[in-house]
Amino acid sequence: xxxxxxxxxxxxxALKQTLLAHEIQENVRILQISDSTVQVxxxxxxxxxxxxxxxxxxxxxxxxxxxxxxxxxxxxxxHAGPCSVRSTRxxxxxxxxxxxxxxxxxxxxxxGGGLDGAYAVGLATHAMAKFDGSWQLPNIDASVFALVAxxxxxxxxxxxxRHKAPSIQVHGTQNHVGTxxxxxxxxxxxxxxxxxxxxxxxxSLIRANRSLPRGSCYFEITIKAVGKSAGESLGGNCHVGxxxxxxxxxxxxxxxxxxxxxxxxxxxTLCDNWNGQLSVSVFGVSSVLDRVTEQQRMKQMxxxxxxxxxxxxxxxxxxxxxxxxxxxxICCTDDEIGDMFAALGVNKDGHxxxxxxxxxxxxxxxxxxxxxxxxxxxxxxxxxxxxxxVGFQVDTIKGVARIFKNGxxxxxxxxxxxxxxxxxxxLPKTGMTATITSEISKAIHSKSDLFLGGYRKPWVEGSDFxxxxxxxFLVNNDKRTCQVYKNGxxxxxxxxxxxxxxxxFVTLCHTGAKGCLSFPxxxxxx
Numbered sequence: 202x203x204x205x206x207x208x209x210x211x212x213x214x215a216l217k218q219t220l221l222a223h224e225i226q227e228n229v230r231i232l233q234i235s236d237s238t239v240q241v242x243x244x245x246x247x248x249x250x251x252x253x254x255x256x257x258x259x260x261x262x263x264x265x266x267x268x269x270x271x272x273x274x275x276x277x278x279x280h281a282g283p284c285s286v287r288s289t290r291x292x293x294x295x296x297x298x299x300x301x302x303x304x305x306x307x308x309x310x311x312x313g314g315g316l317d318g319a320y321a322v323g324l325a326t327h328a329m330a331k332f333d334g335s336w337q338l339p340n341i342d343a344s345v346f347a348l349v350a351x352x353x354x355x356x357x358x359x360x361x362x363r364h365k366a367p368s369i370q371v372h373g374t375q376n377h378v379g380t381x382x383x384x385x386x387x388x389x390x391x392x393x394x395x396x397x398x399x400x401x402x403x404x405s406l407i408r409a410n411r412s413l414p415r416g417s418c419y420f421e422i423t424i425k426a427v428g429k430s431a432g433e434s435l436g437g438n439c440h441v442g443x444x445x446x447x448x449x450x451x452x453x454x455x456x457x458x459x460x461x462x463x464x465x466x467x468x469x470t471l472c473d474n475w476n477g478q479l480s481v482s483v484f485g486v487s488s489v490l491d492r493v494t495e496q497q498r499m500k501q502m503x504x505x506x507x508x509x510x511x512x513x514x515x516x517x518x519x520x521x522x523x524x525x526x527x528x529x530x531i532c533c534t535d536d537e538i539g540d541m542f543a544a545l546g547v548n549k550d551g552h553x554x555x556x557x558x559x560x561x562x563x564x565x566x567x568x569x570x571x572x573x574x575x576x577x578x579x580x581x582x583x584x585x586x587x588x589x590x591v592g593f594q595v596d597t598i599k600g601v602a603r604i605f606k607n608g609x610x611x612x613x614x615x616x617x618x619x620x621x622x623x624x625x626x627x628l629p630k631t632g633m634t635a636t637i638t639s640e641i642s643k644a645i646h647s648k649s650d651l652f653l654g655g656y657r658k659p660w661v662e663g664s665d666f667x668x669x670x671x672x673x674f675l676v677n678n679d680k681r682t683c684q685v686y687k688n689g690x691x692x693x694x695x696x697x698x699x700x701x702x703x704x705x706f707v708t709l710c711h712t713g714a715k716g717c718l719s720f721p722x723x724x725x726x727x
Contacts, residue, residue: 250300250718251289253704258284258332261709270718274709282334287325287706288718294678299723300705301673301686304666305715309608311594312669314419314643316350321652321708322672322716323347324683326700336708346653346696346703348664348672348685351646354414358624358639364449366405369628378636381405381628403631406453408444409624416647416665417596420624420639421605423588427632431588435473436630440572441591442470443602443618444625457627458572465574468625469615471591471604472570474584502562506555516552522561571614583611595622598647598662653696664692674705675723686724 250270252263261284262273272286292298302322306315319335326344329336336345360371360378370380381403422441429435438458448467457464509525510517517525522538547553553561567584570576585591585606592605600618604611626635645667651660666672666687673686676699683696707716 249290250720252286252716252718253289256329256332256704257286260284261286261332268719272707272709272716272718274712274714274716276712283319283321283708283710285321285329285332285336285706285708286716287329287332287704291327291702291704292676292678294701296678297723298676298678298720299673300676300718300720301671302705302707303669303671303717304707304709305717306668306711307713310643310668311419311592311603311605311608311610313417313596313603313667314594314645315668316645316666317352317641319708320350320710320714321345321347322666323652323706324674324676324696324699324703325706326703329704329706345706346683346699347651347706347708348660348666348695349650349652349657350666351648351650351659353416353418353641353644353646355641356411356414356418356639356644358420358637359410360407360635360637361410364410364453364623365407366454368403368405368454368631369407371407373636378634380634381631404438404454404456404627404629406444406448406457406625406627407635408449408453409637412446412621412623413443413595413597414644415597417594417598417645417667418639419592419594419643420637421590421592422624422626423590423636423638424585424626424628425634425636426587426630429587431586433587435586435633437473438627438629439473439633440468440470440625440627441585441635442468442572442593442625443595443615443622444468445619446621446623448623448625458576465572468573468627469602469618469622470572470625470627471579471583471585471614472572472576473586474567474569474578499559502559503555506558514552516554517558518552519550522553522558525558525562573615579614580611582606582609593624594643597622598665651695660695661693663687673724676703689724691724 250268251265252270252272254263257263257272258274260275262275263286264271264273270288274284276284292300304316304320304322324346328344360369362371365371366381368381372378372380424435424439424441426433426435438456440458445467448464451464451467456462457468459465505525506517507513509521511521519538519542526538542551542553547557568578568581569583569585571579583604583606590605590607592608594603594605595618596602597618597620600616600620601613602615602618604614624637626637628635645665647665648662649660649664649666650657664685664687671686671688673689675684675686677683678701681697681699681701682694683699685692685695705718707718709716
C-alpha cells in the first residue's frame with residue numbers, strides 16, 4: 202500500500218485520472234480519496250459470481266452465463282412464500298468489495314416496475330438458515346442486512362365523471378371507458394353504434410379521477426374509433442398522456458393546443474401524427490419542416506437499402522432486416538418481423554426486395570409527436586393508431602415519464618413533471634373511445650425498506666427498486682460499512698457495523714423471477 206500526498210491541485214486532478222485508468226488496466230484499487238491524499242492498494246483476487254447449491258430454497262434453479270450467476274424461482278405453489286439463495290463464498294475480509302444484484306420479472310413487466318411483495322437484495326451471514334418461506338418477521342433473523350421491496354400503493358385508473366367534457370360519456374364496469382359523443386355506445390367485438398356531434402367543436406378532454414400516487418406507477422390508454430380497424434390512423438390531434446390539476450379549472454372542451462391557450466402548458470402528451478407518415482428524419486434529414494419530394498425520399502430510401510444489403514444481392518434476409526431496423530432505432534420484436542414476412546408471403550429463410558423493405562419501414566417507422574407547450578416529432582415507431590396500447594411509466598418522485606407502445610419501451614419522454622399529475626386524453630372526433638387500465642404489478646413504491654438486526658424500517662425516498670434495476674453494494678470490509686447504489690448512482694449508506702464474512706443473497710417471490718449476481722467494476726469514487 203502507498204500513500205501519495207502534497208500534490209498541487211492541477212497535478213492532483215491529473216493524478217486521480219491516471220489512477221482511475223490504472224485501477225481498470227493494471228489491477229490497482231483506489232481505497233480512499235481526500236483533497237490531497239490518494240490511498241492505493243492492490244486489487245484482491247477477482248470475486249466469483251456463483252450461487253450456493255447447498256444454501257438455497259428447494260426447487261430454485263441455478264445457472265450461470267457471462268460471469269453472471271442467475272437463480273430462478275420455481276415455486277410449486279405461489280402461496281408457499283418467498284424463496285432465497287446466497288452466494289457460494291463470502292465477500293473479501295479486507296479492502297472494498299462491490300457487487301450488484303438485480304431481479305428480472307416476466308417480459309410484460311416494464312423495467313423499473315413489478316416487484317410487489319417481499320423481494321429483497323442484500324447481505325446475509327453464514328448463520329442464515331431459512332431459505333424457504335419468509336424470514337422478514339420481526340426478530341426472526343438478525344443475520345440479514347437487506348433492501349426489501351415495498352408493495353406499491355393501490356391505484357386503479359378510472360376516468361372522472363366530474364372532470365370531463367360534457368360530450369364524453371364515462372362507462373364500463375369500473376369507469377375505465379370514455380366515449381366522445383352522447384349517443385355512442387360500446388359493444389364487445391362489434392362496431393360502435395350511432396354517432397352524434399355535440400356543439401361546434403368536437404374536441405373533448407377528460408382526466409382520471411385520482412392523481413398518480415407517490416412513487417412509480419404504470420397505466421395504459423387505448424383508443425378506438427367508429428368504422429376503423431386496428432392499426433389505422435386516428436386522423437391526428439389525438440392526445441394521450443398527463444395533465445396538471447389546473448387543466449380542469451381552465452376548461453375541458455375545445456382545441457387547447459394552439460395560440461395563447463394557457464392549457465397547452467398544463468399537459469404532457471403523445472399525439473398521433475396526422476396520418477402516420479414516415480418522418481424524413483429516417484433518411485438523415487434533420488426536421489420534418491425540410492421539404493423532401495417523394496422522388497428524393499425514395500432515392501434516400503434506396504441508399505439505405507443498399508447500405509443494409511451487405512452482400513449486394515439486391516435483397517435482404519431476416520438478419521439483414523433485423524440489422525436495418527436496429528440501425529434505424531425502430532422498436533420491433535421477432536414476432537412482429539415474422540408477421541411482416543408472413544404478410545409478404547415470405548418465410549424466415551426467404552429474402553425481401555426493395556419495395557417490400559419500403560413497405561415494412563413505412564409501417565414501423567412513423568413518428569408520433571410529443572407535446573408540452575409546443576409539439577416536436579419524437580422517436581421512430583412512436584406513431585399510434587386504432588387499438589395500440591400506449592403505456593406510461595411515471596415516477597412522481599423524479600418527475601419523469603417513459604412511454605411504451607404495445608409493451609415495447611420507446612424511451613423517456615418527459616422530465617420536470619409537477620408533483621401532482623393525472624392520466625389524460627383529448628379526443629378530437631365523436632365516436633372515439635379511450636380505455637384506461639392500470640396494473641399494480643407494474644407499479645413501485647417510492648422507497649424500499651431496510652432490514653437489519655432483525656427489524657424492518659422504511660429507508661429514504663428514491664431507494665425504490667424494480668425489475669431490471671441494478672442494486673450495487675459497496676462494502677468497506679475494514680470499516681464494516683455498506684453504501685448502496687441504484688443503476689450506478691449512490692443512494693446512501695445503508696448499513697454499519699456489519700459482521701465479518703457476509704454473503705450476497707436475494708429473495709424472490711414469483712415463479713419465473715430471476716435473481717442475478719455479478720461483480721462489475723466499482724462506481725467511480727471521484
